[in-house]
Amino acid sequence: MTQSTIVIKLGGGEGVNPEPLLQELPDLLARGHRVVLTHGASAAANALADQAGLDRRQLLSPSGHLSRYTYPAMLEIFVAAAAGQVNKTLVAALQARGVNAVGLSGVDGRLLVAERKRAIRAVENGRQRVIRDDYSGKIRESHPDVLHRLLDGGFTPVVAPLALGVKGERLNVDGDRAAATIAAALEADALVILSNVPGLLADFPDETSLIPRVTPQTLELARAAAQGRMKRKVLAAEEALAGGVGRAILADARVENPVASALAGAGTVFSR
Amino acid sequence: MTQSTIVIKLGGGEGVNPEPLLQELPDLLARGHRVVLTHGASAAANALADQAGLDRRQLLSPSGHLSRYTYPAMLEIFVAAAAGQVNKTLVAALQARGVNAVGLSGVDGRLLVAERKRAIRAVENGRQRVIRDDYSGKIRESHPDVLHRLLDGGFTPVVAPLALGVKGERLNVDGDRAAATIAAALEADALVILSNVPGLLADFPDETSLIPRVTPQTLELARAAAQGRMKRKVLAAEEALAGGVGRAILADARVENPVASALAGAGTVFSR
Numbered sequence: 001m002t003q004s005t006i007v008i009k010l011g012g013g014e015g016v017n018p019e020p021l022l023q024e025l026p027d028l029l030a031r032g033h034r035v036v037l038t039h040g041a042s043a044a045a046n047a048l049a050d051q052a053g054l055d056r057r058q059l060l061s062p063s064g065h066l067s068r069y070t071y072p073a074m075l076e077i078f079v080a081a082a083a084g085q086v087n088k089t090l091v092a093a094l095q096a097r098g099v100n101a102v103g104l105s106g107v108d109g110r111l112l113v114a115e116r117k118r119a120i121r122a123v124e125n126g127r128q129r130v131i132r133d134d135y136s137g138k139i140r141e142s143h144p145d146v147l148h149r150l151l152d153g154g155f156t157p158v159v160a161p162l163a164l165g166v167k168g169e170r171l172n173v174d175g176d177r178a179a180a181t182i183a184a185a186l187e188a189d190a191l192v193i194l195s196n197v198p199g200l201l202a203d204f205p206d207e208t209s210l211i212p213r214v215t216p217q218t219l220e221l222a223r224a225a226a227q228g229r230m231k232r233k234v235l236a237a238e239e240a241l242a243g244g245v246g247r248a249i250l251a252d253a254r255v256e257n258p259v260a261s262a263l264a265g266a267g268t269v270f271s272r
Numbered sequence: 273m274t275q276s277t278i279v280i281k282l283g284g285g286e287g288v289n290p291e292p293l294l295q296e297l298p299d300l301l302a303r304g305h306r307v308v309l310t311h312g313a314s315a316a317a318n319a320l321a322d323q324a325g326l327d328r329r330q331l332l333s334p335s336g337h338l339s340r341y342t343y344p345a346m347l348e349i350f351v352a353a354a355a356g357q358v359n360k361t362l363v364a365a366l367q368a369r370g371v372n373a374v375g376l377s378g379v380d381g382r383l384l385v386a387e388r389k390r391a392i393r394a395v396e397n398g399r400q401r402v403i404r405d406d407y408s409g410k411i412r413e414s415h416p417d418v419l420h421r422l423l424d425g426g427f428t429p430v431v432a433p434l435a436l437g438v439k440g441e442r443l444n445v446d447g448d449r450a451a452a453t454i455a456a457a458l459e460a461d462a463l464v465i466l467s468n469v470p471g472l473l474a475d476f477p478d479e480t481s482l483i484p485r486v487t488p489q490t491l492e493l494a495r496a497a498a499q500g501r502m503k504r505k506v507l508a509a510e511e512a513l514a515g516g517v518g519r520a521i522l523a524d525a526r527v528e529n530p531v532a533s534a535l536a537g538a539g540t541v542f543s544r
Contacts, residue, residue, distance in 0.1 A: 048352065051324045076357055080320065083375075084356025085348055088434065088442050091379050096440025102381045102418055103355075107363050108374040109427055146374055146427060153421040155381055162360065168368025170360050 004189040005034040005151075007245075008259060009179035009236075011195035012040020012086060012161075013229070016253050021194060022093050024257045025156070029099060034151050037101075038159040038182060039090060040175035041082035042068070048081045049074060059122040059131060065231070067136065069122075070172045075135040078172050082160040083107075090158050102150050105160035106139075107170055109146030112178055114139045114163035114171045137163050137171030139178065142185035176236035184243025191240040192262045193233050194253035199268035200225060200234065214270045222268075237270040247271050276461040277306040277423075279517075280531060281451035281508075283467035284312020284358060284433075285501070288525050293466060294365050296529045297428070301371060306423050309373075310431040310454060311362060312447035313354035314340070320353045321346060331394040331403060337503070339408065341394075342444040347407040350444050354432040355379075362430050374422050377432035378411075379442055381418030384450055386411045386435035386443045409435050409443030411450065414457035448508035456515025463512040464534045465505050466525035471540035472497060472506065486542045494540075509542040519543050 006028070010021055021037075028035055045068070049056045054074055058066045070078060087103040094101035106112025114137030119130050150157045159182065161175035176193055183191040203209035204227045214222040219238070226234040230250075237248035251258060251267030261267070278300070282293055293309075300307055317340070321328045326346055330338045342350060359375040366373035378384025386409030391402050422429045431454065433447035448465055455463040475481035476499045486494040491510070498506040502522075509520035523530060523539030533539070 048324070052320070053323070053325075079360050080352035080356035082356070083360050084352035084354070088351050088355050088377060088379050092436060092440050092442045095379065095382060095436055100381060102376060103379070104374060104376060105360060107360050107367065108376075109372060110367060145425065146422075149421050149425040149427075150418075153417065155418060155421075164364060164367055168364050170364045 003032050003034050005186050006259065007036045007038065007179055007183035007186065007188045007191045009176055009191070009193045010037065010039045011253060012042045012044065012175060013195060014043040016196050018090065018093070020256055020258050021253060022097060024259055025094060025099050026097055027257070028259055029156065036147055036151070036157045036159065036182060036186065037090065038161070038175060038179040039086055040161060041078065041086045044086045045078045045081040048085070049077045052077055059120060059134070060124070062121055062123055062128065068172065069131070070135045071133050072135065075170065075172060079162060079170055083162055087158060087160040094156065094158070099156050100154060101158050102155045103158040103160065104146065105162040106173065106178060107162050107164045110143040110164055111146055111159065112139050112163035112173060112181060113141040113143070114165060114173055116165045116169060116171055135169060135171055137165060137173050139163055139173055139181050142181045144182065144185040147182070147186060174232055176232050177239060180236040180240040180243065180248070183240045183245045187244055189246045190263060191237070191245050191248040192259050193236060193248070193250050194258050195233070196253060198252045199250045200230060204230070211268050214268060216272065241270055241272050275304050275306050277458050278531065279308045279310065279451055279455035279458065279460045279463045281448055281463070281465045282309065282311045283525060284314045284316065284447060285467060286315045288468050290362065290365070292528055292530050293525060294369060296531055297366060297371050298369055299529070300531055301428065308419055308423070308429045308431065308454060308458065309362065310433070310447060310451040311358055312433060313350065313358045316358045317350045317353040320357070321349045324349055331392060331406070334393055334395055334400065340444065341403070342407045343405050344407065347442065347444060351434060351442055355434055359430060359432040366428065366430070372427050373430050374427045375430040375432065376418065378435040378445065378450060382415040382436055383418055383431065384411050384435035384445060384453060385413040385415070386437060386445055388437045388441060388443055407441060407443050409437060409445050411435055411445055411453050414453045416454065416457040419454070419458060446504055448504050449511060452508040452512040452515070452520070455512045455517045459516055461518045462535060463509070463517050463520040464531050465508065465520070465522050466530050468525060470524045471522045472502060476502070483540050486540060488544065513542055513544050
C-alpha cells in the first residue's frame, strides 16, 4: 500500500486523555502510515504556572479571542511544560508501547519560524491596552527537513507548540495552527485534530448536533457555528486545506482508535 | 580534511556562561567537525524547583557522593528545566547564530536507556535510609541512530540529560556520564567537558595546580585529586576512553574558543 502521511494534533486542554491515541499509534504505524504527532500544552502550562505562583491572565482581543498572556516569566513556564513535561511524557509513553518516538519543537531545525506579536491590543476592564512584552508568535515559515529526516529513519516525531522567532526568540504558538502548518509543509494526506468533543457542533455543547462535513460551500456556516477554542480549530482546518492537505478532520480524542475513526468519517471532515 | 566527531558537554551548574561556546560553535562546524552538544541543567532545575516551592534535598551516599533527590514531583521539574528550558534556550541561541540545532533528550529515539535506582541508600542525620521513590538512573545502553540521522542531515544535535527507563519512565541521569556514553556510542574522536574550572586541579581551588595530562599510569593520582563534582567528570572521562573515544578533556568554559583551546591541549587531557 502507499504510505500516507498523517499529522495528528492531540489537544492539550484540561481532561484530554491521551490513552486512546497512544494505544492506537502502533497500529497506525504497522499499517504503513507516516505519522507526525503534534500536541498542545495548555493544561500542563497552567498547572506549572500555578505551582510557580505566576499570574496567568488571558488577553482578550478587541475581536473577542482569548489567548495566553505570555510575558517573559510565563514563556519560561510554557517552554518548560510544552517542550519538557508534555513532550517527554508523550515520547516516553510511546517508547513504552514500542513506538520509536523523537520529541522536538518548532524551534528545532527551524521547523516553525514565527513573527513575535510586538504590540497586542487587549481589552481590560472595558478599555484597550497595548501589550508589548508578549512572546507569542504568528507562524510565517516551516522547514520540514528535520521531520523528513526522522520519518525516513523510521522515527515518529512528536512536536511541541513552540516556534523560533526571526530574532532567535522562543515563541508560544497556537498548537492547532502549528499542526496545520506542519501538515501543509509535509503535503500530508490528512490532518486529524483530536480533542474532547466529537467535532464541530452546530449547537454547542449538544453532541448530537455534530456537523459531519464541511465543504467550501458550507464553510461560512461552519465558521459561524464555532465557539471559543473551536474557532481556532476551524481556522487551522481551513489553513491546512489551503496549504494542500487532502482532508482536515476535527474529531474525538476519547473514543477507541480515534484516528482510524476520523479517517473512516467520524468527526467533522473538511474537504476541498 | 577528515570530519572528526566531537561531543561537547556544557556544564549546567550555577554561573556557567554558555556564551564563549555558543560563539565558537559556528567555527567548529565550518571547520568540518561533526558536533553533538550535551548539557547539564542543575542550576535551572534548582531555580525552577525553588519557584515551584519544592524541597530540593540532596542524597548523600554512604561513600560520600551527593546527588539530586529526584522524587516524582522533582522529576517533573527536572524534565521541564532540562528538556524544556535549558535545551530550547541553547537551541534558539544556536539558531540565532546560524547553527541548525535540533534539541532532544536521552528519552528520544531511545538514545539513552537507563535502569532506575529502585533502592538508594542515603545517609541522613548519621543514619542510613533506603529511598524508593527516586527517578534517577544508571545508563545501560545507547542507541545513537537518531544522532547519526541528524548529523548526516547537517543538523547539530543538542542533548538534555534524561534517559528512558526500561519500563518507559523518564529518568534523571548524570550529564557528564551521559555525554561519555554518547561519545562512546558515536566513536567520537574527542569528548570535551566544559565547566567553570580550567580542568582537574591537584590542589582545588588553586587554578595554577592544573593537572595537564592523565594517562593510565597517572589515573590513580587523578582520581585522588578529584573533589566533589570533579569525581564524576573524571569517571566520565575514564568511561569515554574505555568506550573507545580518542581523548577526553576537562576544560574551561570561560575562555574564548573553549573547544579549540581544549583540543589544542588546554585543560586536563585524558588519553590511553
